[in-house]
Amino acid sequence: MSDLLLPPELRYAKMIEQRQNEDGSELAILNLGPTHPATHGIFQNILLMDGERILDGEGTVGYIHRAFEKIAENRPFYQITPLTDRMNYCSSPINNMGWWMTLEKALDIEVPKRVQYLRVIIMELARIADHIICNSVLGVDTGALTGFLYVFQYREKIYEIYEEICGARLTTNMGRIGGFERDWSPAAFKKINDFLEEFPAIWTEFENLLSRNRIFMDRTINVGPISAEKAMSYGFTGPNLRAAGIDYDVRVMKPYSSYEDFEFDVPVGQSGDTYDRFCVRNAEVWESLKIIKQALEKLPEGPFHANVPDYYLPPKEDVYNNMEALIYHFKIVMGEVPVPKTEVYHAVEGGNGELGFYLITDGSRTPYRLHFRRPCFIYYQAFNDMVKGQMLSDAIATLSSLNVIAGELDA
Amino acid sequence: MALETTVIEDKLTEKFGDKVFGFVDIKDMFSFEVEAASANDVLRFLKEDAVLRFNFLTDVCGVHYPDNEVERQFAVVYHLHNWMDNVRIRIKAFLNGENPEIDSATNLYLGANWQERETYDFYGIIFKGHPQLKRILNMDEMTVFPMRKEYPMEDGGRTDKDDRFFGRKPDNVNNN
Numbered sequence: 001m002s003d004l005l006l007p008p009e010l011r012y013a014k015m016i017e018q019r020q021n022e023d024g025s026e027l028a029i030l031n032l033g034p035t036h037p038a039t040h041g042i043f044q045n046i047l048l049m050d051g052e053r054i055l056d057g058e059g060t061v062g063y064i065h066r067a068f069e070k071i072a073e074n075r076p077f078y079q080i081t082p083l084t085d086r087m088n089y090c091s092s093p094i095n096n097m098g099w100w101m102t103l104e105k106a107l108d109i110e111v112p113k114r115v116q117y118l119r120v121i122i123m124e125l126a127r128i129a130d131h132i133i134c135n136s137v138l139g140v141d142t143g144a145l146t147g148f149l150y151v152f153q154y155r156e157k158i159y160e161i162y163e164e165i166c167g168a169r170l171t172t173n174m175g176r177i178g179g180f181e182r183d184w185s186p187a188a189f190k191k192i193n194d195f196l197e198e199f200p201a202i203w204t205e206f207e208n209l210l211s212r213n214r215i216f217m218d219r220t221i222n223v224g225p226i227s228a229e230k231a232m233s234y235g236f237t238g239p240n241l242r243a244a245g246i247d248y249d250v251r252v253m254k255p256y257s258s259y260e261d262f263e264f265d266v267p268v269g270q271s272g273d274t275y276d277r278f279c280v281r282n283a284e285v286w287e288s289l290k291i292i293k294q295a296l297e298k299l300p301e302g303p304f305h306a307n308v309p310d311y312y313l314p315p316k317e318d319v320y321n322n323m324e325a326l327i328y329h330f331k332i333v334m335g336e337v338p339v340p341k342t343e344v345y346h347a348v349e350g351g352n353g354e355l356g357f358y359l360i361t362d363g364s365r366t367p368y369r370l371h372f373r374r375p376c377f378i379y380y381q382a383f384n385d386m387v388k389g390q391m392l393s394d395a396i397a398t399l400s401s402l403n404v405i406a407g408e409l410d411a
Numbered sequence: 412m413a414l415e416t417t418v419i420e421d422k423l424t425e426k427f428g429d430k431v432f433g434f435v436d437i438k439d440m441f442s443f444e445v446e447a448a449s450a451n452d453v454l455r456f457l458k459e460d461a462v463l464r465f466n467f468l469t470d471v472c473g474v475h476y477p478d479n480e481v482e483r484q485f486a487v488v489y490h491l492h493n494w495m496d497n498v499r500i501r502i503k504a505f506l507n508g509e510n511p512e513i514d515s516a517t518n519l520y521l522g523a524n525w526q527e528r529e530t531y532d533f534y535g536i537i538f539k540g541h542p543q544l545k546r547i548l549n550m551d552e553m554t555v556f557p558m559r560k561e562y563p564m565e566d567g568g569r570t571d572k573d574d575r576f577f578g579r580k581p582d583n584v585n586n587n
């Protein structure tokens with residue numbers, strides 16, 4: 001049996017004894033997590049330490065595993081959206097929209113241009129919210145609480161926009177097959193415009209606070225670096241991959257929801273260290289703002305949902321007053337809708353990377369198999385490789401700059 | 412010049428003959444099947460060939476088909492992506508239902524490690540040559556592979572929930 005299959009504490013006990021016999025030094029095992037304020041989520045790392053330096057580590061994940069894939073096999077399509085909310089809960093609208101687009105691809109539904117643009121707006125707002133959290137929390141972990149409290153007001157403003165659109169804040173369950181549940185209100189647009197007006201100044205200030213800050217730079221440059229080749233082999237996507245210097249972005253490689261209509265740059269870093277990840281996310285916030293502005297300018301008039309009565313819930317007034325609408329309402333809610341037998345893979349650029357949905361249907365009311373390609377899960381396996389030989393405090397900064405969201409990691 | 416799917420098909424059939432088959436385009440994705448025994452060679456060829464260049468392993472997952480014949484009851488599905496030509500492909504390897512085994516892809520892609528552990532954890536598919544094939548999301552003490560279709564989602568003995576009217580099978584209700 002390979003040593004790696006043993007629980008890490010047993011493996012490390014051997015190594016500790018070996019070192020003791022060699023040169024008398026004392027290694028120690030440190031249990032970081034599962035509930036530790038600096039891990040921002042529930043995952044455990046058992047680290048073998050030589051003083052402050054990490055020699056080896058093993059992560060244990062799965063503490064908040066909720067069997068989403070199994071549940072999804074037992075639920076009609078509409079009831080799966082709330083599951084997607086709870087994966088990357090820092091940017092749930094991206095997950096929701098990704099799921100609708102997967103279904104639309106499976107059902108061959110063409111979505112009106114207005115819906116596509118509205119989706120782009122909400123997804124980019126979600127990306128900003130996601131990056132706000134990651135970067136400001138990185139500040140907290142390196143000792144700067146101010147920036148975090150300052151920009152968090154604007155995350156709150158984004159949540160108010162969500163609220164105006166769908167009524168929920170964190171786990172949004174936003175949208176329907178083919179569009180949105182209702183057209184966006186003037187109040188929603190006003191809130192978006194206010195946000196676009198106020199936020200740039202705040203974000204500039206936040207950037208100024210950290211990006212050339214001596215302490216912050218010392219704490220992040222060359223901390224937890226990863227080379228481009230390794231990042232690629234480990235399956236990195238999103239800002240973490242781009243920080244290593246590869247300009248892979250699903251929005252550009254395979255534009256969905258009309259991303260091809262907008263001008264934006266894909267920021268890349270160089271060394272793949274914590275500082276580069278911070279800078280890439282900062283720059284992406286500006287790109288997202290650019291995209292939102294363009295989408296608002298070019299926003300076409302038109303319906304806010306596709307004309308697909310088989311899948312799109314009829315208006316409530318009709319449900320109460322009209323027999324057919326009531327029947328459709330019931331059928332859709334219970335999942336009795338026609339579904340072809342097919343296989344689809346659809347990917348969107350989530351806050352952390354390529355969020356993929358692999359759906360196999362067999363013609364019944366539930367998916368035969370639904371697999372979520374969760375970027376966090378795939379790149380978190382590189383963590384121990386990245387922190388080997390680094391200091392403990394650097395491991396904390398690395399973890400927070402990777403933006404590992406426990407909900408997405410564990411599904 | 413983008414990489415045409417016909418080129419992929421030709422190159423693979425030339426090299427592997429009838430070990431790769433079932434080429435089909437489903438919803439923008441070029442898919443095919445591969446014999447489990449040569450899956451690792453095919454993945455290596457796809458990655459290292461100068462024309463094909465499938466440099467990125469997007470996803471590995473398992474599927475359970477309990478209604479198929481014994482030889483095809485499990486499938487391991489790989490999604491590969493060529494970033495230079497921007498082509499995605501899907502590869503399926505069907506495995507024996509009683510003894511599902513396939514070579515690990517960890518020798519080609521580091522990222523396969525946890526994804527294969529996850530597939531093992533939920534389906535019990537053995538990845539030969541995997542450095543650390545143990546459970547990842549479920550607890551180590553677990554004895555079953557929960558994503559297999561024979562395991563119902565809920566405890567069959569539950570009596571507080573009656574789902575008959577909602578189109579579900581009344582597994583959890585005593586109908587007598």
